[in-house]
Amino acid sequence: MTLPLSTFVLIAICGAAGALAQLLGLPLPYMLGPLLASGLAATAIPHRLPAFPWLIELRLVFIAVIGLVIGTQVTPELFAQAHALMLSILALAVFVLLSVAWNYTVFRRLGRYDRATAFYSSAPGGLYESIAFGEAAGADASRLILQQFLRVIMVVTFLPIALSIWHGEAVGSAGGMSLAGEHVPLSRLPIIVLAVALGVGLGRFGRLPAGQLTGPLAIGALLSLTGLVQMEIPQWLVNLAQVVVGTALGMRFTGISPARLRQAAGLAVVSVGGMLALAALMASLMAPLTGEGFEVMLISFAPGGVTEMALVALSVPANPALVTLYHIIRILMTVLGLTLSARWLKSRL
Template identity: 50%
Template structure:
């Protein structure tokens, strides 16, 4: 990394952190991630010509903070939660149906209404597997700029609409907007070396066995094993969780470089159709499952919301539900989505018309 790249990265992160803090003051959902994404995305869209040529946010820095988030979520997995997995089989079955129906619906929206070519429409419509969708879409010849924008807008829309919708339903903020956190009160940095060791080790193993989103799921599984076994305690302070969200949000926002206003407007209303349809479908699934299981409707709804694993975990916490239950559903959704599009890519290649 050059001195110029390091200085620019530091400046972008500082501006994004300030925007994230402002977002927290007005109680936006997932404020440090969403605020930083808005800040860096605005810079990428409107000031890209003033940035150094070919500047990219350093992925190694982003990876370290993704590892921290993964460990944080993994520490919420308990032995009691694992023993309850058989009781989730019905909701996992419904989630399987949700993934296939949602992907098919999204493909039709992006292909027929949006006018995207086949690979761009197919990989823009996946209800999960962000990085895998981008990688496979690029290999298939999709428009990477449009694909990136649609996938990020899906996540932004979900982490915004679901907490805001539930906040209006309950008449009070939920999730991170209510001050909920997955970090432990009073935690300091004494466990950080162990957190990084376990997290990076989990990421390495996850990458070797081809886990989807291995930067997140590998550390999450490794931390879960350590926590459930009682081998170590892995507390993390809130400010470090906030900083992790700022770095991740900043890196995501910088991917909007090169996009213009008309493309973003079209992507925005297509996102409203796509996410609105998926949330309606998820609501129907949640309503059906409330008749067949003892799981509350709101917990099921956030378990089916297609995006924002961390924010959905925070919403679950504000509803006095174990965020790891919600996270397990989202990890299953991501794994299933990656398997589905990988099989489709292998046996029915998406070629441009």
């Protein structure tokens, strides 16, 4: 089997897992199904798996597609909530500080991690930035990477399932909600490809945070607000994007020893559990002040990845553009804090 072909076979298998997850009524089936399938394979038979050289590149392409989908949801009404946004920014700052303090205690006291590894594993956002700063400070790179990826994976796994249990029925895409169109003609694909390409270029050359997502998001928002082009994204393309993102997340477990994975997973459960409890507290305080529902604010504060949390936003009738904005602000706060503290911490860790 050639190396590129192995990538597409993996995606096909994980796509079938997504379809099965949808039949079982799981929330976010086309992301969680592939995540579970690829993660199981990566931990159970890592030495029998071939290389998947195109997976990371495909993930980046489909993250851009998701960004475009989110951008099409930007409407003038979104900007009418500026006062509520300012209150939420203050609450996000408190959330970031308390999350770092909680996580550092968990990784330092329970995990017995060294100070650098514990501190940079504690960042509730800025996944790649925290890894880069941590490695420069002498952190254990393998533990740091594992804890940061487990944070994202556990949040995007637990939160939709918890919402489904809370509602007593499937929510989100498993419950029939979607941001995409069911009957979009193939003739619309060239416009979608052009918009995605323009967005990726904007994100890269404009040095936007999470540029692979936010660049296409900006293009989608521009088209939505101006009405220049009616951007319709086919449902099958959104499903495929979720399959690729979920598969790539699951494959992060490749090569990790079972013992290390068990320890890191146990710590991540305590860490993520504390952060989600804090997010729920913040959401309960901010919901009446912002006029948004509790679930919308919970998803906005939950410390997952930007792309993945935008998909979780499908679980409630929330504007994913608003949820994405909150997460970008949270990540910017975290990265700014890491940048300002890097030199000071390096001399003390």
